[in-house]
Amino acid sequence: MPQGNVAGGKKKKKGRAPKHQNSFAFKHNPGSKKTEKILSSPNTGVCRRCHDKIEWRKKYRKYKPRSQPGKCNLCCQKNIMAAYHTICTNCAGSDKAIDAMEQRRKSTAAAAAVVQSSDSAVDEAPTSATPNEEDNDDTTAACVSQPTEEAAAAAIKRARRRLRVCAMCTSEPALSKYSNGDVEDEHLIEEIHLIEDKIEDGVADNGKKLTLREIKTLERKIEKLHSEIKERRRQRKEGNDDDDDDDNSEEQEEASGGEDDDSEQFDAEDEDEANDPFLLAVGGKDKLLVGEEYQKMLLARETR
Numbered sequence: 001m002p003q004g005n006v007a008g009g010k011k012k013k014k015g016r017a018p019k020h021q022n023s024f025a026f027k028h029n030p031g032s033k034k035t036e037k038i039l040s041s042p043n044t045g046v047c048r049r050c051h052d053k054i055e056w057r058k059k060y061r062k063y064k065p066r067s068q069p070g071k072c073n074l075c076c077q078k079n080i081m082a083a084y085h086t087i088c089t090n091c092a093g094s095d096k097a098i099d100a101m102e103q104r105r106k107s108t109a110a111a112a113a114v115v116q117s118s119d120s121a122v123d124e125a126p127t128s129a130t131p132n133e134e135d136n137d138d139t140t141a142a143c144v145s146q147p148t149e150e151a152a153a154a155a156i157k158r159a160r161r162r163l164r165v166c167a168m169c170t171s172e173p174a175l176s177k178y179s180n181g182d183v184e185d186e187h188l189i190e191e192i193h194l195i196e197d198k199i200e201d202g203v204a205d206n207g208k209k210l211t212l213r214e215i216k217t218l219e220r221k222i223e224k225l226h227s228e229i230k231e232r233r234r235q236r237k238e239g240n241d242d243d244d245d246d247d248n249s250e251e252q253e254e255a256s257g258g259e260d261d262d263s264e265q266f267d268a269e270d271e272d273e274a275n276d277p278f279l280l281a282v283g284g285k286d287k288l289l290v291g292e293e294y295q296k297m298l299l300a301r302e303t304r
Contacts, residue, residue: 045164047173054168087165
């Protein structure tokens with residue numbers, strides 16, 4: 001019998017909770033240059049699960065940067081600069097890596113389908129069509145299949161061109177660089193994808209081959225769209241900061257409600273000083289001699 005099970009098929013408890021629980025979360029050293037370098041290092045080219053792993057390492061100071069380039073498992077070149085990556089950026093978009101990833105995903109899906117089919121009932125066989133219906137279906141399929149297959153092949157080619165394998169686990173597709181984009185920027189992102197597809201195809205809208213000048217123009221347009229997305233994100237961030245500042249100012253105004261009473265008290269004290277007979281006889285508060293001026297006045301009286 002496995003150690004983790006007891007009679008009745010119930011799992012045995014692993015044990016009690018740790019004696020010394022953490023009372024506060026880990027905090028980085030704010031003056032550490034290495035911590036600043038780690039937190040500023042990019043986390044791209046990986047899937048969602050690997051992305052979260054690396055972010056956890058950064059958060060709790062478990063991240064270890066590379067001291068020298070790593071060796072790629074596909075091209076065997078030392079051109080991996082990011083920590084924990086196993087393949088380089090060029091190989092992440094290669095057909096070899098994508099085929100291997102799709103093969104692993106298909107085998108995993110097939111194994112899951114076998115397990116699911118063993119538990120489910122067998123579906124009923126579809127009814128057979130009449131000979132006339134079959135002839136009509138074949139004629140219609142022959143007319144529609146060729147353009148449909150060409151469009152599907154073109155769509156698959158475009159999607160495969162944008163696909164990147166996770167450079168860490170190589171088992172899942174990597175996150176897009178626009179995965180954290182806002183809904184308001186979707187039309188700009190889609191326009192960037194269309195321009196990139198046009199550059200990759202090398203064909204203009206009129207069906208002719210793109211010239212070098214036209215390619216440079218499209219690349220500049222992509223850079224302009226990137227700049228527009230960054231500017232929009234900056235404006236949204238500043239808007240959120242302004243809202244936070246407004247909330248803080250309201251809280252400060254509420255907290256400073258008692259300061260009005262203090263100011264009224266100071267005004268009353270100033271009125272009392274103005275009505276003081278001694279100050280009136282001297283000529284006002286400004287005419288009072290204190291410190292060194294008072295000592296000089298006494299010495300002048302003694303010398304007379």
